[in-house]
Amino acid sequence: MQQTQKSRLLEKTRLYLVKKLLSRLENRRKYHQDFASSTSFHGVHNIVQTRSKTRRALWLLVVVGSLAIVIWQICNRFIYYFSWPTTTSVYVQYVENVEFPAVTFCNLNRFQAHAVTNLRIIYLLWSIMSGVHQKISVQVNFSQELNNFLLGNQNFSIKEFTREHGFYLNSSTLLECEFFGKPCYPEDFEHVFTEYGNCFTFNHNDLPQKRTVSVSGRGLSLLFDVKQEQFTDDPSLGYIDAGITYVIHSPRELPRFDGLGLSTPVGMHAQVAIHQLKTIIQEYPWGECKPDMKLQHHKIYSTFGCLRECKARYIQDWCGCLPFILPGNGTECDIQKFYTCVYPALYEIDLEGLCTVGTHNSTCPVPCEETDYPTTVTYSSFAGEKAIKFISAKLKKSPEYIRQNLVHIDIKYNDLNYKTTQQQKALTVAELLADVGGQLGLFCGASMITIIELLEYIFTNFCWMCIFLLLKAPEMPQWNLPSQEEPTNKEEKKGIQEC
Structure with missing residues (x-):
């Protein structure tokens, strides 16, 4: 049919x-x-x-x-x-007023000497925590000392220990501070934890009163007393280095010291000339950035912040806790967890390449827009003989103390312009x-x-x-x-x- x-x-x-x-x-x-x-x-x-x-x-x-x-x-x-070609354009814009970067300062000697005289284990733990930011190789050759310390300090918190016995910023360590002709004070600095322990960030956007920022003028001028007798970086070796380390970064980004920090030794005057460089990268497939990348604990996306969150996720899953210098709301890892889990986890993350940076298909691709502050640094001896005598009388310290403990840093803009490097599509x-x-x-x-x-x-x-x-x-x-x-x-x- x-x-x-x-x-x-x-x-x-x-x-x-x-x-x-x-x-x-x-x-x-x-x-x-x-x-x-x-x-x-x-x-x-x-x-x-x-x-x-x-x-x-x-x-x-x-x-x-x-x-x-x-x-x-x-x-x-x-x-x-379909070869996704790009061109790069460089724009130079001359301005009178420009955003001043944030500057984070740390003491090269991280801990108060009286608190760590018999605690060499602190430096092992701190080396492990530094591996959160960069690959490390820690030689553990005093496991018995570590075990003895763990038995008697079950509730020890390295975060609280560092906050209490690390470098501090007050009128005795920050002797002078001036920002474009107006005084600034220790309370104008924000406390942050980095691989250098207690550090302090100066961000002019956080000042109580908005101040005029221009590319002319002295900029930010600081005089530090590093107090070598009070702070140390390894009690077994004494004072390895002495001075101030600092990093100049965008006010919206975290300080990053691994390979990007500057250091000024004691008895020196550093004059730092900066200029602003803004980089704009095209999204994939023309460039390597991904505009939809967002971070949970950072306001803006950066590869450094992404790496921190990536490592935090793995350590949280594997160890059930978080090192305090990583972002997140997890429980702080105790010393036992640092030794038995965090350090092996960091080694495994680096070995397996679980947190990668660079290309669009990596864990943390490059940001589509970032601001850097390339620097030119010149050094000179701090103060002449007459100035040393004047400062010595003012601070009631010996000339020898002035030469071995004081650091003078000036940061200002180099040019009346800033540059923008923009990656563009060669063919739309x-x-x-x-x-x-x-x-x-x-x-x-x-x-x-x-x-x-x-x-x-x-x-x-x-x-x-x-x-x-x-x-x-x-x-x-x-x-x-x-x-x-x-x-x-x-x-x-x-x-x-x-x-």
């Missing part, structure tokens, strides 16, 4: 096509000639309408050659576009379309209308080919076709639509 209905439908379709389209199939040659004569594709009508075979052959060569060049040029433009979609349209117009006189004409022509010929194959299909039953002059009433009522 179903086969019979199918046969009837095929019969009706065949009858309709024979009746309606057979005459059109016979006029296909005329359709091709009309299309060639009327199309806006230049040169085609010269091939069809001319009677001279020589002229027709010449025009055929011209059209085919132009079409070949167009196809070659368009393919080259698409290949170039609009430029690609313009290139393609220019090639079509130059060699073929073609436009979007021409392309639509060609699509219509190809579609019509495709329909005719379908009809031809349908009429010649071998599986089609051979019916006795009625003459075209005698259509049936049934066909007239059906009104089957054309292909």
